[in-house]
Amino acid sequence: MNTTLLEGPLWRLISFARSNRLVVILFWALMTGLAVWQVATRLAINTDSSDMISPDAPFRVAASKLKAAFPDLEDQVIVVVRAATPDEATAFTEELAARLKEREEVRAILAPPSEPFFQENGLLFLEVSELEDLLARLTNAAPLIERLGPDPSLATLFDALAEAAENDGATTDQETLDALYTQLSEVLTSEDQVLSWQTLLSTGEPPEAQVLFSLDPVLDYTKLKPAKAVKDAILAEADAVRVQTQYVADVLITGEPVLRTEELEAVSSGIGWALGLSGIMVAILLWFAFRSTRLVGACLVTIALSVVLTAGVAVAIFGQLNLISVAFAVLMVGLGADFSIHLLVHIRHERARGLSDRAAAYRTVRMIGTALALTAPTTALAFFSFAPTEFIGMNQLGVIAGLGVLIAFLVAMTLIPAVVRVPAPETPAVSRAPSGLLRIIVWPVGTVVALLGVASLFLLPKARFDADPMALRAKSAPSVIAFDIVVEDEKATPYRLNVLARSEEELRERAAILEQPASVDSTRHLFSFVPEDQDLKLSLIDAASVGLSFALISGGDLGPDLEPALARLQMALRQEESEAAARLGVILDGLSLEAIRASAPRVFKFWPRQREALSRQFRASYVSVEDIPEVIRDRYVTEDGIYRLEILPKGGAVELEDRRRFVNDVLALAPDAAGSARTALAAGDVIGRSMVQASLTAAVLVSLLVLLVTRSVTVLFLLLVPLVLAGSLTTATGTLFGLPYNFANVLVLPLIIGIGIDSGIHLAFRAAKTGDALAAVQGPTGRAVLFSALTTIASFGSLVVSDHRGTASMGALLTVGMLWVLATMLFVLPPLAQLLYGRRRAALREQIA
Incomplete structure (x- = not known):
């Protein structure tokens, strides 16, 4: 194997740096200044995971057409209001929505509880059977509603309940009475409990104590976090509602703009912490490698320059980074140290043998120059293999990391010789590991690692890819908590699809077709907001309003004083047979009159609102498509008549298998369907293909370059076997310990090839030169390989501290991968080389004989 081709140019480069120190320092200072300027003035981060896939992908083309027609659709912000009762959640939402309509950060808002269209026509959207049950419930409760009036008292309520009980529920149905008894018991025994009239007067499943509504935000794309202003506005107005109304509710915010904003915050803080932690850990490892402050400082300077210069080049080429490529900074901490470590370890080793500084540098180039010069382009080629893939996140990181490797090589090969004169150590720099011990350890450990590697191949079919972008985000992030709440609501699930139609006729035809698959729950479009069976429903409402109209306009009954009303109720409750009545009776008997009187504000806190809501509901009138509010029309039809058909999955499509079935069923009928359900699945398929493509491309390109330089199949074999085993072991470890591949860590396998x-x-080069593979592990090469790998592991491992789950999973899997690379290179490669070169020496001896 002729390896002198690269040694001459490398030595001339190092000699030039040694002779022109000032020129080298000024050059890198100028380049660093330009890089800092680029980063400070142009850096932007795109948190939209869909933009990490090529725009030519079919699902991206469909998504682009949908966005062109409805540009604000994917930028909607979802607000979740959660309170102790449905009444408080509704009241809080009404106040909050009214305030947000006045904010400049909000362009439009759709909050059904505060929308007159739904307040007056809500009954028309119930099924006929549901409407009949509700009207019957309200009709039975009419006497109680009439007695309470707009400004009731406990005396009035107790007297009305006593009358109902004495008449065996003739004035109010028993179900309503028992529900009221139960709620009164809870209010009287808890100072925080408020009576829910909304629950009392509803039928079927009790209404949830939460409200979901959406708004169209004004996003400021001139800022790094476009949704921060609207998020802050919502939270500020929520605080104002709490202060001025004394309503108590939690407000959570989600939607793509807010998710991206919080994700960017998590990534930014995570990368910052990771950079700091990796810098500290790398510095510690370098100290153990050199035991010299000067050499550690020199390495840290080259690392810092490599990171800054790579950042400048990245911004100059791409302008904006994404959630994957932004991790280059941490990767460069590990990659930037490799060349400096190998150079300084070997120079220091030669200095310990008594050579001068210049002679030690020359001897180092003779010993490892070809390896040093070859590792830069091979590693860069491995990273550049990401470039042809459809996954722009991987594509961008590959280009940045590939250029970063070349930059780190140039910095190390020029700046280190220019600024560092390696002193001769007082004692030998490195004590060689005992050869006998190595021969005892390497073979058995290498055999075990090799066997594990072979066994891991059988686990490869079980490896999985998590295609859900939400798997990347921190579970504790408020927007993710809110997203999980939204997902639980089948009618609000974000995993839906959309198709476009150019006429009402086409819209209805497509809706009829797309409602057929079993995986589809329903479709929704502009005309869905025109209720069905309106004539029948309005007649039912009119009939019920005859008995309820007077109750709702009545001024109420002043009733007796509290004490006689309480006594009458206590007597009546003793005659009741229900458990709810008995429990309320026991509670009333045990409380003082003052304690009971103090509960009045909590009993009637939301009664006036409920009474007014009932009044509005009975004003329902015939609804036509012209009556649909503009805020709804804008979401379902464009000005030029393009309609949007929304397709909702059965069960919300929360599980991946259900989502894939839903998407496949819809695409079979509507190949142009677009939406988050399709985007997540299709992106996963693209990224899976990209991982395989990048891995194979990296392996092929690296192999060709190694063959071109070494012209040795043996060396190539020694390189590929450990890498294949390391990749398989990494995938198997992730499968066993719940570390699936995802949007962020999918580039681990190509990275293992590039770095390993x-x-x-x-x-391999050292083994080829000496013919003794253990000599490579035993001497300075083995030490440099060990500390180079450890610094890389330290930098990757620091990503685990990130709050962003994607970044953290990248750090975890890369750490696992590099540990396996280290194990296979130190324990599998030497025995394999020993076998190969041992046979070669035996063959030579036979020829001589």
Whole structure:
């Protein structure tokens, strides 16, 4: 194997740096200044995961057409209001929505509880059977509603309940009475409990104590976090509602703009912490490698320059980074140290043998120059193999990391010789590991690792890819908590699809077709907001209003004083047979009159609102498509007559299998369907293909370059076997310990090839030169490989501290991968080389004989 081709140019580069220190320092200072300027003035981060896929992908084309027609659709913000009772959630929402309509950060808002269209016509959207049950419930409660009036008292309520009980529920149905008894018991025994009239006067499943509504935000794309202003506005107005109304409710915000904003915050803070932690850990490892402050400082400077210069080049080329490529900074901490470590370890080793600084540098180039010069382009090629893929996140990181490797090589090969004169150590720099011990350890450990690698191949079919972008986000983030709440609501699930139609006729035809698959729950479009069976429903409402109209306009009954009313109720409750009545009777008997009187504000807190809501509901009138509010029309039809048909999955499509079935069923009937359900699945398929493509491309390109330089199939074999085993072991470990591949860590396998090839080249070349593979592990090459790998592991491992789950999973899986690379290179490659070169020496001896 002829390896002198690269040694001459490398030595001339190092000699130039040694002779022109000032020129080298000024050059890198100028480049660093330009890089800092680029980053400070142009850096932007795109948190939209859909933009990490090529726009030519079919699902992206469909999504682009949908966005062109309805540009604000994917930018909607969802607000979740959660309170102790449905009444408080509704009241809070009405107040909050009214305030947000006045904010400049909100362009439009759709909050059904505060929308007159739904307040007056809500009954028309019930099924006929549901409407009949509700009207019957309200009719039975009419006497109680009439007695209470707009400004009731406990005396009035107790007297009305006593009358109802004495008449065996003739004035109010028993179900309503028992529900009221139960709620009164809870209010009287808890100072925080408020009576829910909305629950009392409803039928079927009790209404949830939460409200979901959406708004169209004004996003400021001139800022790094476009949704921050609207998010802050919502939270500020929520605080104002709490202060001025004394309503108590939690307000959570989600939707793509807010999710991206919080994701960016998590990524930014995570990368910051990871950079700091990796810098500290790398510095500690470098100290153990050199035991020299000067050499550690020199390495840290080259790392810092490599990171800054790579950032400048990245911004100059791409302008904006994404959630994947932004991790290059941490990767460069590990990659930026490799070349400096190998150079300084070997120079220091030669200095310990008594050579001068210049002679030690020359000897180092003679010993490892080809390996050093080859690792830069091979690693860069491995990263550049990401570029042809459809996954722009991987594509961008590959280009940045590939250029970063070349930059780190140039910095190390020029700045280190220019600024560092390696002193001769007082004692030998490195004590060689005992050869006998190595021969005892390497073979058995290598055999075990190799067997594990072979066994791991059988787990590869079980490896999975998590295609859900939400798997990348921190579970504790408020927007993710809110998203999980939204997902639980089948009618609000974000996993839906949309198709476009150019006429009402086409819209209705497509709706009829797309409602057929079993995985589809329903479809929704503009005409869905025109209720069905309106004539029948209005007649039912008119009939019920005859008995309820007077009750709702009545001024109420003043009733007796509280004490006689309480006594009458206590007597009546003793005659009741229900458990709810008995429990209320026991509670009333045990409370003082003052304690009972103090509960009045909590009993009637939301009664006036409920009474007014009932009055509005009975004003329902015939609804036509012209009556649909503009805020709804804008979401379902464009000005030029393009209609949007929304397709909702059965069960919300929360589980991946259900989502895939839903998407496949819809696409079979409507190939142009677009939406988050399709985007997540299709993106996963694209990224899976990209991972395989990048891995194979990296392996092929690296192999060709190694063959071109070394012209040795043996060396190539020594490099590829450990890398294949490391990749398989990494995937198997992730499968066993719940670390699936996802949008962020999918590039682990190509990275293992790109980074792991460095160690393999140094060890394989050393073994080829000496014919003794253990000598490579035993001497300075093995030490440099060890500390280079450890610094890389330290930098990758620091990503685990990120709050962003995607970034953290990347750090975890990369750490696992590099540990396996280290194990295969140090324990599998040497025995394999020993076998190969041992046979070669035996063959030579036979020829001589």
